[in-house]
Amino acid sequence: MAALPVVLASLLSYLAGAIPFGYLIARWRGVDILKQGSGNIGATNVGRVLGRPFGILVFLLDFAKGAVPALLAKGWAATHELDLPPDSLPVTAAVAAFLGHLYPIYLRFRGGKGVATATGAVSVLLPGPALAALLIWLAVVLASRYVSLASLAAAATLCFVRLAFTSKPWSADARILTLFCLIAAALIFVRHHANIGRLLHGNENRLKETPAMLHFSKILHVLALGLWFGTVIFFSFVVGLNLFETFERVAAAPPAEREVWFPMWNAYDGPSPDPTFPEPLRKEQGTRAAGVALGPLFHWYFGIQAVCGVLALATALAWLRIGAGRVHAYRVRILFAALVMVALGWLVMRYVENVRASRNKSFDAMVSHSPPHKEDVLHAMAVRRVFASWHLLSLGVNMVTVLLITIAMAQSAYLPAILPTKQGERGV
Numbered sequence: 032m033a034a035l036p037v038v039l040a041s042l043l044s045y046l047a048g049a050i051p052f053g054y055l056i057a058r059w060r061g062v063d064i065l066k067q068g069s070g071n072i073g074a075t076n077v078g079r080v081l082g083r084p085f086g087i088l089v090f091l092l093d094f095a096k097g098a099v100p101a102l103l104a105k106g107w108a109a110t111h112e113l114d115l116p117p118d119s120l121p122v123t124a125a126v127a128a129f130l131g132h133l134y135p136i137y138l139r140f141r142g143g144k145g146v147a148t149a150t151g152a153v154s155v156l157l158p159g160p161a162l163a164a165l166l167i168w169l170a171v172v173l174a175s176r177y178v179s180l181a182s183l184a185a186a187a188t189l190c191f192v193r194l195a196f197t198s199k200p201w202s203a204d205a206r207i208l209t210l211f212c213l214i215a216a217a218l219i220f221v222r223h224h225a226n227i228g229r230l231l232h233g234n235e236n237r238l239k240e241t242p243a244m245l246h247f248s249k250i251l252h253v254l255a256l257g258l259w260f261g262t263v264i265f266f267s268f269v270v271g272l273n274l275f276e277t278f279e280r281v282a283a284a285p286p287a288e289r290e291v292w293f294p295m296w297n298a299y300d301g302p303s304p305d306p307t308f309p310e311p312l313r314k315e316q317g318t319r320a321a322g323v324a325l326g327p328l329f330h331w332y333f334g335i336q337a338v339c340g341v342l343a344l345a346t347a348l349a350w351l352r353i354g355a356g357r358v359h360a361y362r363v364r365i366l367f368a369a370l371v372m373v374a375l376g377w378l379v380m381r382y383v384e385n386v387r388a389s390r391n392k393s394f395d396a397m398v399s400h401s402p403p404h405k406e407d408v409l410h411a412m413a414v415r416r417v418f419a420s421w422h423l424l425s426l427g428v429n430m431v432t433v434l435l436i437t438i439a440m441a442q443s444a445y446l447p448a449i450l451p452t453k454q455g456e457r458g459v
Contacts (some may be wrong), residue, residue: 048131282317
């Protein structure tokens with residue numbers, strides 16, 4: 032009986048996905064969208080022919096065509112016992128809705144490119160990769176003004192994030208969602224074959240450079256830079272310093288004065304065998320506790336920086352492309368360098384975490400004997416020096432990042448105020 036839900040989900044999802052909202056809305060406005068613009072029924076062509084509000088409406092409806100079937104199938108599968116692999120039913124519904132949009136029976140199988148419908152389905156099935164793909168889509172649109180290029184980049188990003196950040200993407204529990212990402216991306220590339228050709232020949236349609244687009248890019252640029260600057264300043268000089276100072280102060284208190292909620296291993300209350308280690312030795316527990324509390328925040332720290340950096344750089348690249356002035360060339364270089372430093376900082380941070388584990392292990396081995404063995408002390412000292420070197424490098428990279436972002440933030444006082452016209456003149 033497991034086949035019946037799959038068949039019903041496929042049929043109903045296909046029929047829902049095949050509803051040509053772009054065609055119907057254009058007809059309502061007295062336009063045959065199949066004969067206008069690129070002839071596509073998707074949101075981009077509708078927006079180009081009928082105006083941006085109608086394009087947004089079509090995008091939302093096409094998004095719902097992918098999201099609702101996947102969401103309903105996911106909810107139904109969660110409340111019924113099915114003899115099927117995990118995620119089979121919602122993925123089946125999503126694929127059927129996606130194919131319905133690409134090849135709608137109502138229009139003799141002449142459909143759209145599938146980006147909005149795929150986005151809706153992926154948002155339900157894989158919200159994390161979908162968010163990353165959306166970020167790349169927005170960044171590429173801002174930088175190039177090519178919607179087609181942004182859609183292709185988003186599809187590629189979806190697959191990359193799924194494969195790179197899923198521990199076992201081809202395991203039995205994850206295989207179906209991984210295949211869905213790859214198949215959806217492949218179909219999007221196939222449906223964009225004409226756009227790829229135009230991109231290669233340099234005659235693909237771009238979004239128009241308008242005052243509204245300029246204002247939006249400036250607002251987004253300032254918001255991204257502001258969040259980026261605020262994050263690095265608050266995390267580096269407020270959270271980190273205060274967290275370590277507080278935990279170490281509590282840990283340094285004599286055992287009789289210790290907080291009840293912060294018990295201490297008696298071995299930490301011995302004398303420090305070398306100036307390399309903290310004095311009193313029990314401060315190590317405070318350092319260790321602060322590191323445990325701070326560790327999970329690093330992923331948010333670098334994640335927020337990456338998002339803000341990509342958006343800030345994308346908007347700056349757009350201004351550079353339209354020839355808005357030399358200051359924007361310096362802005363792009365500074366933002367690119369800052370993003371490189373963020374990536375470098377993330378890599379160093381991951382190595383520091385590995386070295387920290389070795390440092391903690393060697394320290395515990397040293398204090399587990401009273402008095403500590405000489406070889407344990409020497410080993411702990413050596414590991415501690417390695418950790419200190421990498422930690423210092425991490426702090427140095429972070430400080431360079433802070434400096435670059437501060438410069439970029441100061442440059443936000445010099446944002447473009449004019450746009451070039453088609454004739455090469457400059458206008459508001």
